[in-house]
Amino acid sequence: MRRIASFIACLVFLVLSGLSARAQDDEALRGAVAGFATAEGFQQIGAVIDALVVLGDPRATRVLAALGEGDLKVREADGGVFIVRGSAASVRLIDPVNGDTAGEAGGASLKKIRVNNRLRRTVRDAIGALTLTAADPAVRMRAAETLFANPDPDALEAVEAALERETNADVRRGMEVARAASLLLSDRSNAEKSEAVGAVAALGTREALGLLSQFRTGATGALELQAAAAMERIEGSLARWSIAQNFWYGLSLGSVLLLAAIGLAITFGVMGVINMAHGEMVMIGAYTTFAVQEVIRRSAPGLLDWSLPIALPLAFLAAALVGMLIERGVIRFLYGRPLETLLATWGVSLILQQAVRSIFGPSNREVSNPSWMSGAFELGQMMITWNRLYILLFAMAVFAVLLWAMNRTMLGLQMRAVTQNRRMASAMGIRAPWIDAMTFALGSGVAGIAGVALSQIDNVSPNLGQSYIIDSFLVVVFGGVGNLWGTLVGAMSLGVVNKLLEPYAGAVLGKILILVLIIFFIQKRPRGLFALRGRAVEA
Amino acid sequence: MIAARFLQGGLDRRIAVTLALILSVAIFVPVANLLFAPSHPLHVPNYAVALLGKYLNYALLALALDLVWGFCGILSLGHGAFFALGGYAMGMYLMRQIGSRGVYGHPELPDFMVFLNWKELPWYWHGFDQFWFAALMVVAVPGLLAFAFGWFAFRSRVTGVYLSIITQAMTYALMLAFFRNDMGFGGNNGLTDFKDILGVSVQADETRAALFAASAVTLALGVLITAAITGSHFGKLMIAVRDAEARTRFLGYRPERVKLFAFTVSAMMAGVAGALYVPQVGIINPGEFAPANSIELVVWTAVGGRGTIIGPIVGALVVNAGKSWFTGALPELWLFALGGLFVAVTLFMPKGIVGMISRHWPKRSRATDAKVRADAVREQNA
Numbered sequence: 043m044r045r046i047a048s049f050i051a052c053l054v055f056l057v058l059s060g061l062s063a064r065a066q067d068d069e070a071l072r073g074a075v076a077g078f079a080t081a082e083g084f085q086q087i088g089a090v091i092d093a094l095v096v097l098g099d100p101r102a103t104r105v106l107a108a109l110g111e112g113d114l115k116v117r118e119a120d121g122g123v124f125i126v127r128g129s130a131a132s133v134r135l136i137d138p139v140n141g142d143t144a145g146e147a148g149g150a151s152l153k154k155i156r157v158n159n160r161l162r163r164t165v166r167d168a169i170g171a172l173t174l175t176a177a178d179p180a181v182r183m184r185a186a187e188t189l190f191a192n193p194d195p196d197a198l199e200a201v202e203a204a205l206e207r208e209t210n211a212d213v214r215r216g217m218e219v220a221r222a223a224s225l226l227l228s229d230r231s232n233a234e235k236s237e238a239v240g241a242v243a244a245l246g247t248r249e250a251l252g253l254l255s256q257f258r259t260g261a262t263g264a265l266e267l268q269a270a271a272a273m274e275r276i277e278g279s280l281a282r283w284s285i286a287q288n289f290w291y292g293l294s295l296g297s298v299l300l301l302a303a304i305g306l307a308i309t310f311g312v313m314g315v316i317n318m319a320h321g322e323m324v325m326i327g328a329y330t331t332f333a334v335q336e337v338i339r340r341s342a343p344g345l346l347d348w349s350l351p352i353a354l355p356l357a358f359l360a361a362a363l364v365g366m367l368i369e370r371g372v373i374r375f376l377y378g379r380p381l382e383t384l385l386a387t388w389g390v391s392l393i394l395q396q397a398v399r400s401i402f403g404p405s406n407r408e409v410s411n412p413s414w415m416s417g418a419f420e421l422g423q424m425m426i427t428w429n430r431l432y433i434l435l436f437a438m439a440v441f442a443v444l445l446w447a448m449n450r451t452m453l454g455l456q457m458r459a460v461t462q463n464r465r466m467a468s469a470m471g472i473r474a475p476w477i478d479a480m481t482f483a484l485g486s487g488v489a490g491i492a493g494v495a496l497s498q499i500d501n502v503s504p505n506l507g508q509s510y511i512i513d514s515f516l517v518v519v520f521g522g523v524g525n526l527w528g529t530l531v532g533a534m535s536l537g538v539v540n541k542l543l544e545p546y547a548g549a550v551l552g553k554i555l556i557l558v559l560i561i562f563f564i565q566k567r568p569r570g571l572f573a574l575r576g577r578a579v580e581a
Numbered sequence: 582m583i584a585a586r587f588l589q590g591g592l593d594r595r596i597a598v599t600l601a602l603i604l605s606v607a608i609f610v611p612v613a614n615l616l617f618a619p620s621h622p623l624h625v626p627n628y629a630v631a632l633l634g635k636y637l638n639y640a641l642l643a644l645a646l647d648l649v650w651g652f653c654g655i656l657s658l659g660h661g662a663f664f665a666l667g668g669y670a671m672g673m674y675l676m677r678q679i680g681s682r683g684v685y686g687h688p689e690l691p692d693f694m695v696f697l698n699w700k701e702l703p704w705y706w707h708g709f710d711q712f713w714f715a716a717l718m719v720v721a722v723p724g725l726l727a728f729a730f731g732w733f734a735f736r737s738r739v740t741g742v743y744l745s746i747i748t749q750a751m752t753y754a755l756m757l758a759f760f761r762n763d764m765g766f767g768g769n770n771g772l773t774d775f776k777d778i779l780g781v782s783v784q785a786d787e788t789r790a791a792l793f794a795a796s797a798v799t800l801a802l803g804v805l806i807t808a809a810i811t812g813s814h815f816g817k818l819m820i821a822v823r824d825a826e827a828r829t830r831f832l833g834y835r836p837e838r839v840k841l842f843a844f845t846v847s848a849m850m851a852g853v854a855g856a857l858y859v860p861q862v863g864i865i866n867p868g869e870f871a872p873a874n875s876i877e878l879v880v881w882t883a884v885g886g887r888g889t890i891i892g893p894i895v896g897a898l899v900v901n902a903g904k905s906w907f908t909g910a911l912p913e914l915w916l917f918a919l920g921g922l923f924v925a926v927t928l929f930m931p932k933g934i935v936g937m938i939s940r941h942w943p944k945r946s947r948a949t950d951a952k953v954r955a956d957a958v959r960e961q962n963a
Contacts, residue, residue: 385879393916557750561754
């Protein structure tokens with residue numbers, strides 16, 4: 043009797059002793075575990091297990107797991123409780139509280155704490171309940187998720203008990219689906235199962251689908267029908283989500299195309315200059331980002347997260363400067379001879395590529411993602427990465443600013459005047475050659491800031507620009523020359539169509555199909571989607 | 582009919598000289614390679630035969646481009662595609678000639694198909710074991726593609742820059758397509774490891790010399806055909822379309838037909854050039870479709886002088902000789918040189934080398950007179 047009394051006193055002490063401080067936790071856990079040394083018979087061992095559960099310390103799961111495996115032993119000499127590893131004559135003793143090795147001992151000096159089948163079940167439920175009732179909501183959530191991933195009818199009672207006490211709404215939801223999943227595999231009543239099918243089906247995920255199909259093979263009658271209907275619903279919704287995901291990929295690709303093409307929409311679209319070196323302006327922007335990051339890494343590593351905002355104006359200036367030099371040095375002699383401009387700027391692009399290769403080397407350069415751009419989040423069944431989202435927003439912002447600059451600023455007004463009627467504009471006092479240079483610099487600068495964004499998702503190498511030039515031209519031509527909105531619609535529709543085709547045709551074939559479609563589209567509308575109307579026989 | 586009228590009119594003196602030069606090279610180089618001992622000062626080493634043969638194919642390709650660009654004003658940035666298609670047709674023939682001597686020893690399937698676990702030859706590979714069929718395809722496939730492409734493009738009046746960009750899209754799409762293993766053209770690696778051509782080894786010195794001679798003779802033929810076309814009434818129409826397409830249309834001609842004819846003939850010539858190129862370099866892969874190749878080809882024509890018959894030949898030889906020398910001696914600087922050449926030629930010598938020289942060369946023939954008049958018209962327009 044005295045033993046039981048002291049045992050109970052011990053428990054009371056444990057429960058009363060505060061659980062907040064780590065040292066106190068240790069003490070409490072150690073005391074509770076010590077109960078195994080004094081417990082006699084399965085019933086008392088069961089009481090100790092319950093006491094551990096009440097303690098709610100996740101570390102107790104280790105002790106319980108060892109108990110279930112038969113690895114929890116008592117040292118006969120002093121009644122110390124240890125987890126034992128190794129079964130030879132000499133075994134390793136592990137402290138049950140902190141998991142450290144506590145020495146070695148001869149196998150004969152230890153007494154195993156015996157458990158029967160009923161106790162094993164108690165242990166298993168206790169482990170589930172322990173994590174389900176842990177103090178930290180994150181641990182509880184993880185426990186619920188684990189249970190959902192590996193549903194276990196034996197854990198039903200534990201999860202139901204946890205549900206009763208759960209206050210956190212998120213965790214509650216997690217536990218409810220975990221309960222439903224476990225219930226499907228249990229031998230509860232059909233009504234409860236039917237409810238559980240509904241709860242699992244409402245999730246709409248691939249895991250729910252797997253769970254239901256597993257359930258369906260064992261189900262009969264109305265339940266089987268219900269499961270089949272639920273599966274069909276989930277499959278339908280998954281298919282819709284996958285379309286939505288591809289649509290998102292398409293928008294993301296479209297934003298990349300838009301960034302690459304929008305500068306070209308100015309130089310080619312507004313000025314009519316075929317700038318084959320446009321891709322190299324993007325490349326210059328990307329290399330500027332690389333250079334900025336290198337400088338920051340060396341002199342002020344704390345600013346690394348700010349490298350992109352710092353690189354943006356510099357990339358604009360660098361590319362705009364190079365663009366202006368090209369315009370003043372080469373292109374201005376070739377106005378009115380578009381095909382010759384094409385050749386000359388192609389030559390310039392070769393020179394720029396080789397120059398970058400000579401300065402920075404031929405290999406890819408590492409441009410790091412700032413922390414606020416890495417990672418991803420889930421929207422329903424869609425995965426959205428932050429960098430793609432930021433690039434989409436950035437592309438839209440660039441588009442908006444450019445639209446504003448073209449329509450609402452003095453420079454934009456003069457640009458449009460020179461484009462529409464050069465001689466009249468000159469007569470009005472606009473310095474047409476200066477406007478040419480500024481327009482070209484603007485288009486090139488925009489390509490430069492596109493390079494900053496593209497450095498985040500593409501390899502920064504001397505060939506960076508080459509990979510965008512054909513796509514950019516197609517976007518501008520498809521959208522309609524001389525129209526920024528056309529470029530936006532062109533880029534987005536090409537991106538989306540490409541990505542929606544991909545699941546059926548594959549990446550390469552999809553791309554080929556797009557190219558063929560554009561070739562045919564140009565036949566139908568030689569001036570693009572949004573053609574400028576005019577009376578000229580030949581533009 | 583064109584040819585008959587052309588022969589009646591007699592050869593332009595410069596064309597005659599060019600033809601004589603090409604034909605004498607066709608005889609001299611193989612002879613010097615085969616007959617003289619390696620120590621002999623007149624001996625042409627094997628690598629030079631292969632290299633010069635390659636240049637001659639490039640020259641034919643440049644001439645083909647000149648026919649559409651220089652004479653008809655269509656800047657095709659996809660002519661490399663026709664060249665590569667001709668090359669693939671020849672490559673398919675050469676693959677079939679390997680027979681059971683491949684690594685896997687399959688009597689019919691090329692190695693890459695055995696590797697991909699294909700059980701039988703795709704339908705489009707049938708017939709390529711016959712040389713005549715392959716030779717027909719070398720001309721027919723590029724010709725048909727150009728015809729179909731031009732039929733749509735010219736009828737819809739896609740001109741200028743737009744046409745250049747969609748020709749570029751065409752060769753880009755073909756490149757992506759040929760990179761795919763499923764296409765059955767060897768994917769990334771293309772077609773290679775050739776053994777025989779017409780029953781003799783591709784590697785043998787005599788075969789190489791014969792291929793060189795064939796390249797030179799074909800180039801001479803190309804010159805003749807181009808001269809015949811451009812010297813005829815039809816040639817004048819081409820120039821008219823180049824200089825003032827709308828005016829030509831208003832005069833009652835059909836510019837799209839003129840362009841279509843020129844484009845198709847040009848594509849066929851490019852295909853032949855590709856077919857002769859493949860056995861000499863021993864490989865054809867999708868890289869030949871790369872848009873950059875087609876653009877580089879434009880610069881050969883521009884450097885030599887577009888709108889002339891000799892120009893593209895000179896341009897192809899000069900630029901490629903320069904490329905061979907630069908990539909050997911100063912590989913870093915080659916792209917600078919090529920890029921600079923693009924810029925310099927367009928800025929300072931829009932008529933190319935031949936254009937500059939011919940200012941000081943007496944003009945005799947009717948064809949050149951017509952060109953001069955056309956140029957004058959164009960200058961007035963501009």
